Amino acid sequence: MHCALLLPFMLSTVVAALQDTQTPRPGPISDDEIIETIGSLSIDDPKAFPYTVQRLAGFGTRAIPQCVRVIRNSGYAPQVRNGCMQALAVLGPRALPALEAVKDSLGDELPLLRARAIEVIGAIGFDARSALPAVQKLLKDDDAFVRSRALIVTALLTEDKPAFLPKVAEALEDPSPTVQAMAASAIHQFYTDAAKDYVERIADHIDAKDATVKGQACLALASQGDAAVPLLLEFVRAKEDPAASAEDNARTRTRKFSAIQIFGLLRPVRSEGVDVLVDTFSHADKKLVDAAADSLRRIGGEAVGRIASVAEDESLPLERRVRAITELGTIGDPSRAYAPVLVAALQHDDPAMREAASLAATKIISGVPGSIEALTKLLGDPSVETRMNAAQALGQAGEAAKPALDDLVAMLSTDPRAARGAAHALMKLGADAAPVVPRLIALLDSGDTGARLRAVEILGSMGELVVPSLLEAAKSLDSLRGRRCIALVMQSIGAHLSHDEDRTKLATQCVEALRAWLDSDEDVLVRDSAIALGQFGSRAKQVVPQLIRLASDGGTEERIAALFALSRIAPLEERVFETIHAAVAAESQDVRWAALESLGTPGNAKAVPVLVSALESTVDFDRVRAAESLSRIGKPAKEALPALEKAARRELQRPVADTINGVIRILMAL
Numbered sequence: 001m002h003c004a005l006l007l008p009f010m011l012s013t014v015v016a017a018l019q020d021t022q023t024p025r026p027g028p029i030s031d032d033e034i035i036e037t038i039g040s041l042s043i044d045d046p047k048a049f050p051y052t053v054q055r056l057a058g059f060g061t062r063a064i065p066q067c068v069r070v071i072r073n074s075g076y077a078p079q080v081r082n083g084c085m086q087a088l089a090v091l092g093p094r095a096l097p098a099l100e101a102v103k104d105s106l107g108d109e110l111p112l113l114r115a116r117a118i119e120v121i122g123a124i125g126f127d128a129r130s131a132l133p134a135v136q137k138l139l140k141d142d143d144a145f146v147r148s149r150a151l152i153v154t155a156l157l158t159e160d161k162p163a164f165l166p167k168v169a170e171a172l173e174d175p176s177p178t179v180q181a182m183a184a185s186a187i188h189q190f191y192t193d194a195a196k197d198y199v200e201r202i203a204d205h206i207d208a209k210d211a212t213v214k215g216q217a218c219l220a221l222a223s224q225g226d227a228a229v230p231l232l233l234e235f236v237r238a239k240e241d242p243a244a245s246a247e248d249n250a251r252t253r254t255r256k257f258s259a260i261q262i263f264g265l266l267r268p269v270r271s272e273g274v275d276v277l278v279d280t281f282s283h284a285d286k287k288l289v290d291a292a293a294d295s296l297r298r299i300g301g302e303a304v305g306r307i308a309s310v311a312e313d314e315s316l317p318l319e320r321r322v323r324a325i326t327e328l329g330t331i332g333d334p335s336r337a338y339a340p341v342l343v344a345a346l347q348h349d350d351p352a353m354r355e356a357a358s359l360a361a362t363k364i365i366s367g368v369p370g371s372i373e374a375l376t377k378l379l380g381d382p383s384v385e386t387r388m389n390a391a392q393a394l395g396q397a398g399e400a401a402k403p404a405l406d407d408l409v410a411m412l413s414t415d416p417r418a419a420r421g422a423a424h425a426l427m428k429l430g431a432d433a434a435p436v437v438p439r440l441i442a443l444l445d446s447g448d449t450g451a452r453l454r455a456v457e458i459l460g461s462m463g464e465l466v467v468p469s470l471l472e473a474a475k476s477l478d479s480l481r482g483r484r485c486i487a488l489v490m491q492s493i494g495a496h497l498s499h500d501e502d503r504t505k506l507a508t509q510c511v512e513a514l515r516a517w518l519d520s521d522e523d524v525l526v527r528d529s530a531i532a533l534g535q536f537g538s539r540a541k542q543v544v545p546q547l548i549r550l551a552s553d554g555g556t557e558e559r560i561a562a563l564f565a566l567s568r569i570a571p572l573e574e575r576v577f578e579t580i581h582a583a584v585a586a587e588s589q590d591v592r593w594a595a596l597e598s599l600g601t602p603g604n605a606k607a608v609p610v611l612v613s614a615l616e617s618t619v620d621f622d623r624v625r626a627a628e629s630l631s632r633i634g635k636p637a638k639e640a641l642p643a644l645e646k647a648a649r650r651e652l653q654r655p656v657a658d659t660i661n662g663v664i665r666i667l668m669a670l
Helices: 002-010 031-040 048-058 060-071 078-107 111-124 126-140 144-157 161-171 177-190 196-203 211-222 225-237 246-263 271-283 286-299 301-312 318-331 333-346 351-362 372-378 384-395 398-411 416-443 449-476 480-499 501-517 523-535 537-553 556-569 574-583 589-598 607-614 620-633 635-650 654-668
Strands: none
Touching: 031 048, 031 060, 031 078, 048 060, 048 078, 060 078, 078 111, 078 126, 111 126, 111 144, 126 144, 144 161, 144 177, 161 177, 161 196, 177 196, 177 211, 196 211, 196 225, 211 225, 211 246, 225 246, 225 271, 246 271, 246 286, 271 286, 271 301, 271 318, 286 301, 286 318, 301 318, 301 333, 318 333, 318 351, 333 351, 333 372, 351 372, 351 384, 372 384, 372 398, 384 398, 384 416, 398 416, 416 449, 449 480, 449 501, 480 501, 480 523, 480 537, 501 523, 501 537, 523 537, 523 556, 537 556, 537 574, 556 574, 556 589, 574 589, 574 607, 589 620, 607 620, 607 635, 620 635, 620 654, 635 654
16 A cells, blocks of 8 residues: 555656557567667657656566666666666566566666665565665665665565654754655654654754655644644744744744644644634734635534634624635535525625625535525626526525526526526526426527527426427427527437437427428528437437438538438438448538548448548548547457558558557457
8 A cells, every 4th residue: 555655756757647658559569669668768858758668667567577687787878777667666566576686776876776776666565575674775875865765665664663763753854855855754654643752853844945845744743643733733823023033933934834734634633723723714814814724624524613603703804704704615515504604694795795605605515505595686796706606506406496496597698607607507406497497498589699598508408398398389489590499409308318218209209390390491400400310319210211311412511410310310221321321422521521420330330341441541530530430330340450550550640540549459459
């Protein structure tokens, strides 16, 4: 367990497994490929180095013999040997076969390689204890980096940790900040509640100039629990002395700041710590208030009551009370127990208090009891931020928010930002917003484009409960914009209805309504209806003949929509396959791309030869679409692997080659 904690702290070069990291080629791993990768470590490119290390480690134990060969040979450049060491460290316990070679490197003349050897031993873990005596000799190495690694790895591997603690405490006084930080880290990780005799020595470093030393010392002091509390209280309560030097007062303030942070880390929470934090939060200046607020947030629920009392204390400046309300929101649901404080703040005369309270209400996901009336009133607040927050908070209240539904709908036609908040609230309410469905459907024919689109989004999120009203509207609405909006809503709910066996009748009725619009003279309505029909999947099979005609003879956008719809409704039918296949040769590039993408449906074995042929296209995007579609077909597309590998070898465009190689890996894994 500790090895996993130590490795990120130990390695000075972070080796990240990023998505764009070069990966080993498909197929068996060869020594030549490993040697080639090791050779790449010599390239003087700091950005490429960690990727190469990751690639080398990606070969697994297969790379160990070659890494051992390199680290034993001082003729290799230090950078190359360093990279091999780092790759072994990434392998962790799997690098055990390399242990003897790594132990030999503990005596290397280069400090960096001695340090890396120690890191590998620590990464291997307890199975590397035979190397511990040699590592301990390096506790007195001339190089601070080496000493720091020897310290933390000894603390990790030693069987008698109490006996080693004095050495760790002694290292806190090392002249190097690197060693000091590592000593504090060792206390934090391995000596919880066991370094009580050293709390003052640890505390001497919580005001260190070096940020790493300071941070690790704070963690180390927090790990000592009750033994640290008296000292921490002393630091927080200390006053600056006008007669003291500026340096002494700066130290007093820094220790105070650090002690405040440490109280937030202590577990279990100490009541005296909460008291001093709340006192600081109530009366100190902004920098210390920020630190106290951060610690109170860390403490969470156990501090909520005290923070609520600050919000209610009228003797305090309004700014501090507003900040207390903000912190209640940041803590979240535990603040629900103090709902009356929040409700009172929602009704406060000061706009800053109302805004802070409305924002706090949004962060209490289970809703604030008794807040509906106050939040509804805030939907008309002069501040757009407050209106947005109030709408969001109402959306989290569930059925209790029904009295605010009409006001939320009215907001959809107001300021765009506030309207967006109202839309999110109505979507969040879902079925609880059913009473306003008729009003939302009426907005589908509104002259306000924003209101129409928001109504589409909300209705689409509400699912099947809106379908009966939507079907009635489809019969009565004559305007193009109204019908298009209905088609857009059906795009959202079609996928759900297509898989729900109990909703066959509703799905059939939707399909019939959309089918009638395929004969419209308005190409945009035809396009939107075709896309919506595709969402109903096999439930829309009766419209396949119309969609085939549209895919063959329609305008460009209509053809694209019809192709996608066919690929969702009946992709494996012969007539559908032939229609999509024919579109691959279309003059329109957009239609061609849509056809290639439409062929990529699971199990579509007939499409494999067509897509393989498209890998020969001179158009980059054709090749990309063809490869991606092969990956979606699944196992039947494995027969295309030779063609994909050939295409990858000859590909000159890096993004296209990356896509093809990614598809190869996907298919090989099936």
